[in-house]
Amino acid sequence: MLLAVGFVMLLVGLRIAGGADAQLLQDPGPVVRYGIPVTKMIVNLGAAGVLGALVLAVFALRSDKPEFNRALDVAAGSAALLTVASAATGFLTFMQLTVKSVRFDNSYGDLLGQFLTQVEIGQAWLITTLIAAAVTVLCFAVRNVTALVFVGVLAVVMLVPMAQQGHAAGTTGHDAAITALGLHLVFAAVWLGGLLVLVIISPQLDNDRMLSVISRYSTVALIAFIVVAASGYVSAELRIGSLDRLLTPYGLLVLIKVGALIALGIFGAAYRRSLIARLAESGRRYFFWKIAVVELAFMGIASGAAAALGRSAPPVDQTIPAVQTPAQILTGEQLPPELELSRYFTEWNFDLLWILLCGFGIVFYLAGVRRLHKRGDTWPIHRSVLWVAGMLLLFYVTNGGVNVYEKYLFSVHMLGHMTLSMMVPLLLVPAAPITLIMRAVAKRQDGTRGGREWVLLAVHSKIGSFLANPIVAALLFAGSLWLFYYSPLFRWATVDHIGHEWMIAHFLVTGYLLVQALIGVDPVPYRFPYPFRLLLLLAVMAFHAFFGLAMMTGNGLLLADWYGAMGRPWGPTAIEDQQTGGGIAWSVGEIPTVILAIAVAIQWSKQDKKETTRRDRTADRTNEAELGEYNAMLERLNSRR
Template sequence: MIRVAGPAALVGVAFVALIVGLEYGGGATALLLSDPGPLVRFGLPIATMLVNLSSALTIGALVLALFALRSDRPEFNRALDVAAAGAALLTVTAAATGFLSFLNVTSSSASLDSKFGEILGQFLVSVPLGQAWLVTTLLAAAVTVLCFAVRNLTALVFVAVLAVVTLLPMAQQGHAAGADGHDAAVTALFIHILFAAVWLGGLVVLALLSKQLDNARLVDVVTRYSSVALVCFIAVAASGYVSAELRVGSLDRLLTPYGVLVLIKVAALIVLGLIGAMYRRMLIRRLADGAGRRTFWKVVAAELVFMGVASGVAVALARTATPVPETVPPEATPAQILTGSPLPVELTYGNFLSAWNFDLLWILICGFGIFFYIAGVVRLKRRGDSWPLHRTILWVLGMLMLLFVTNGFMNVYEKYLFSIHMLGHMILAMMIPILLVSAGPVTLALRAIHKRTDGTRGGREWILLAVHSKIGTFLANPIVAAALFATSLLTFYYTPLFRWATTDHLGHEWMIVHFLIVGYLFAQALIGVDPVPYKLPYPFRLLLLLATMAFHAFFGLTLMTGSGLLLADWYGSMGRPWGLSAIADQQAGGGIAWSIGEIPTLILAIVVAIQWGRSDTKETKRLDRNADRTNDAELTEYNRMLERLGTRR
């Protein structure tokens, strides 16, 4: 019964909540001028809601298949069939949403004449809104085919990644596209819809699999889903708060229609959080004891109802006017036109610690990174195993440094000053990886995460697979890691990638990830404590370090002495009344790359030398112990060989 009633209740409640929210918030009110008509006013938000639900169905099914279900059981194939059905529905609803968005923007009526088709085609290929829905439709169609065709568990990772990518165009729509603090709004919206999709979709798929799961399997799957749902709850709550803060602004605006809808969504989220706590404290334990299955499914149905409320209200919010205006000022400065944000005050030593531009994505990454690392250490301690304290300290320091670089003054000024951008690059690629690599996170994870014996893959199994995969082995090769580290400088700064990473928020986030990964691989090749397929002898590590850093220094000197401005239409057009000129600031950035970049080089060289010395000491002790055990048999045999050679003469 739950297999049909639960999802049906979700869709029905979401529909009712959407209609009520539209009426209350004015999202479907007829416009005085250029009204697209009731079909578009109501049809567009309904189609958008179906897009959200179908994307949740797809992503939730894939996540459960990857982390909770057995690939040799019917449950696995049924989950992938559900994912394919969700992706197919997403394809249709995304196409419908794009078409209705066109009618909404142009206030035109659907027609079969060639002129209408020509204008629609231009909208889909030339206008950002149309491009977004066209890309979403095409990606969803590709995911549909792959969900039917792919049944290999490892290959499904790439299908899941592609399904997540379909959310990116959607994240740049709605209020995120025009809000003050555009980057923060887009990040918060993407995190919100992604984790809500995993949370909601996973629960719907769980209900659809009710007949395929016996009691023992249900306990395992629900336990794993509950852990994922807890992370999703935190991410959804945090991203929802950021979005509300950007669009509501102050407590008194909560009494506006938009604010009231936010409060309704918050209330639904609180109830869902309480239900999640009930899962972990009561229901799973009762299921493990062989009781409470009927009660469990009733709770699932209730949870789906409140998720329906949250889903419907969320779409209504996107159609409701926000209390904070989202228009660009009529007399925008050059900096506002380029970046979407006002030019910050002059950077001084006094605001190094007071200037902040929060990026929720990296706040969550750093927060979860510290929590799970410490949780792993605590788990080892509880079972009597030891873990070096200095590794925990290094990991926390690395995460805090990453938090500061991605949220502190560097994130405020890197769009306006090339030198600050380069400072962040040096820390991301060279300093932070040294701290993280020295903490041995892979070793800790392999020791702390429980090994699965039921044929599914958990965190430990996926980490082992990644480390021993052909791609992982190739990237971990010291020569490859050094080549990536060195050539990334030229590839990034002297290709269109630099413009993309500077002017586009998605490119900026990619840049951070790229620098971290490349720097981590290079540091791991030199001083890593985690297991890798191959490690260079210590003398060659020093040679590799010196060669790579010589290339790095050459790059810095090139910028210091260069007279051509990178991204002249960006850094040279900010209209800054303070600070160095754009070219002088770029040359200062080259000095940072050359001088400050050498500090991590020195640290790496010292650590390699220390590890080399310790390795020699360990080898000497090993030989001494072997000599004690064998009564110097090797030395005695060596002396006898010399005697025989002397006798022959």
């Protein structure tokens, strides 16, 4: 059903938008013109089978039951199909670009080798094929639930080269397009693949297990629906631009895909509202099969439309301008207006990944607090306020004026660095999210691992314990300053969008670990006594100040071919701006450190007060027995003298 409907929709979509029409010059032939969208659709379906099966295996299925092995067999078979399809897509793309007939000689092999190793799109399909082959082997060999998480991460990495092909580099919105397409690929695959695997393994599930797996899948599907809808909107906005362009052939395909998405959302609501209840009451699966078949048909429509869109020219011009400014050449965007204080709040550069993370973070946290209140438990209001404030600050730094100007001014980049690594964790850590998860999320009793189990496993693992060590956290925080800025990592994080996303996560995590080690509320394997915490903080402050001073007094420009070649007609020179960034690291960065020192001192005082109160209560309860024993010991010593 899925393949049939998807294939028919693909042919209809290619016909509507002309994605497989013969080219006037150097036409590669119908095999290539139709073969590329067909193989790409198979690639997408293969990725769906892999990710859907792995998500269900690690989140919903028991490792000691037959359905677990069946799901991993589906993952392995899907990965094998993806390997073949991605290799075929790469070869057909080579034929499209070279317009050469297949030959079995050295020159043709050399040309193909150059395409796969030196041309960007060829490298992308080669990497996808190799990773898919590795995932195929791992899905056959690995049966440990924890290890399967890393296999899933590798499967997500497999889709990164595909996401980077989604928008012309150097054109407006390139970074946003990569993020949107990447999120769309991953979550659509989880959504579609999860349903497909659920249908395949359902005969091996009894009614109780079927009910629990469907309930867990519906939660995953709801999250996937939100992400797919948001990322699809961003992609359509970048490629269509205005409502009147929805009447173009490309826009018509977008409308078909939107209609399929809305229908799938309605089916998802049916899962949560009626299917689960009916299955629990009667145990009959007729309604599940009815909805599943229709839902797979609509997923086939969406998959076919997506493959056709990938071969169709959008109405928005995506060609690179012949004449570009230095800023356009380097960043793909126009140089923003001169930076003033008001620009920090009026200029925006939205990053869908962090919008979704902040949104989900606030919603899930408040949902946990609401669950505690419903059962009569309390949760300090200041923790909720701190968490929401921290998430809103994270949203601003990753989407507001800081994110606009950090590409062009090192000082703004350093301001974002200090906020991410020090201010945001200072708000998030006292909110105690791990404690909330432990209290609000029910423990599973059927041997599977849900969100609570995975979080606790990560916290109590050897890696988690190592990273939570106060000395390790301090070394990561302070050492990464020098390692990041004086290594190729800084260039990667500045030039490449994926590197930029990694940089944000790195600053956030290292700062969170340090603040958690100093004033954290959540349980950790080991904490320093309060005097040592202050000493550790003073050492970090000194190291941080030394780094800022080195930046302020240094005369060597970091990334001179980036910050020094931006062509800004306004603002300070690149070296002056870098020195200003050093001043920000030294001065602004020390403010959260002072707050941390005050917080440690306050916690120390409270701890001493608690200890004194405990001793007083013990003395009252035992009628000063401890003091009496001490006085008796002094009397014995005196009598011996």
